[in-house]
Amino acid sequence: MTATPPPLGPVRPSPLVEQAADRLRARIAEGAWPVGARLPGETTLAKELGVGRSTVREALRALAGAGMVRARQGAGVFVTALRPVEDWPARLRRAAVGDVYEVRTLVEVQAARLAAQRRTDEDVAAMRAALDGRRAAAGGPGDAFVDADVALHAAVVAAAHNPVLTDLFTQFAPALRQGLIDLLALVDVRRAEHDHGDAAHAELVEAVAAGDAERAGRVAHAELAAIQEKLAARRPGAATG
Known part of the structure; x- marks a missing residue:
């Protein structure tokens, strides 16, 4: 009997995520939030960017992957660098x-x-x-x-x-x-x-x-x-x- 493959899952709105990440990246580079500062919550960022919280969450993950922010359990997301960290x-x-x-x-x-x-x-x-x-x-x-x-x-x-x-x-x-x-x-x-x-x-x-x-x-x-x-x-x- 052939096993049923797992569902593909929803398509992510990646262009929207990229736009949100670019906006946040630019704001951080401009010094709106200095290194060590806590970013506004997802709800606030979503409202300012005009997107959903899931889009903000994915954008923040992209920035974390670039070494610009880091999430601290129960404390929020903090700026760790003003520019993407090159490998x-x-x-x-x-x-x-x-x-x-x-x-x-x-x-x-x-x-x-x-x-x-x-x-x-x-x-x-x-x-x-x-x-x-x-x-x-x-x-x-x-x-x-x-x-x-x-x-x-x-x-x-x-x-x-x-x-x-x-x-x-x-x-x-x-x-x-x-x-x-x-x-x-x-x-x-x-x-x-x-x-x-x-x-x-x-x-x-x-x-x-x-x-x-x-x-x-x-x-x-x-x-x-x-x-x-x-x-x-x-x-x-x-x-x-």
Whole structure:
């Protein structure tokens, strides 16, 4: 016997909800209700907007999803931000690559130190394989070389065995990749560095493999600082010599 499917449920008046959410969002952005303020009740908002309470309720849920308001049980709905809160990937996508690299340095230098203290034989094998992959990609297309470079750094971060650091690097990776591809389009880094930066990356792998946390952090910092210098030199208005 065929089971009866659940009812579809009523169609929501989404355009009306979106209009109500837009009006409330604009009023909050204008400062009508500052951060921490309690919004008027649903009945009052419904009357002012000329809609039903269910529409107001859905609009408030949309604002809560954007991080602008939060409901407190038995107390009401309170403003938590004057602008929608972007998620982390969205913020990274529009961030300046120089800013991303400053934070990347903080993450990877510490990750390199931890990797030197915590690496396993499997981690060392993975890093050396990634280094071989980077070497193999050095003479090929720019995007393939960038992918191989990012993969090597990802292997070092993974060897730190800190899931938060790993997640941070994973979030950074798309922005890092695009930044490096853009840099290659402006200056042939591989030609400017006769060994394609291989010596620095090999030293990083060997420092981690040897368990030398201080050297691993120092090498990682120097390598990332060199990239930041190249990025800074290509910024509009940068001095040229």
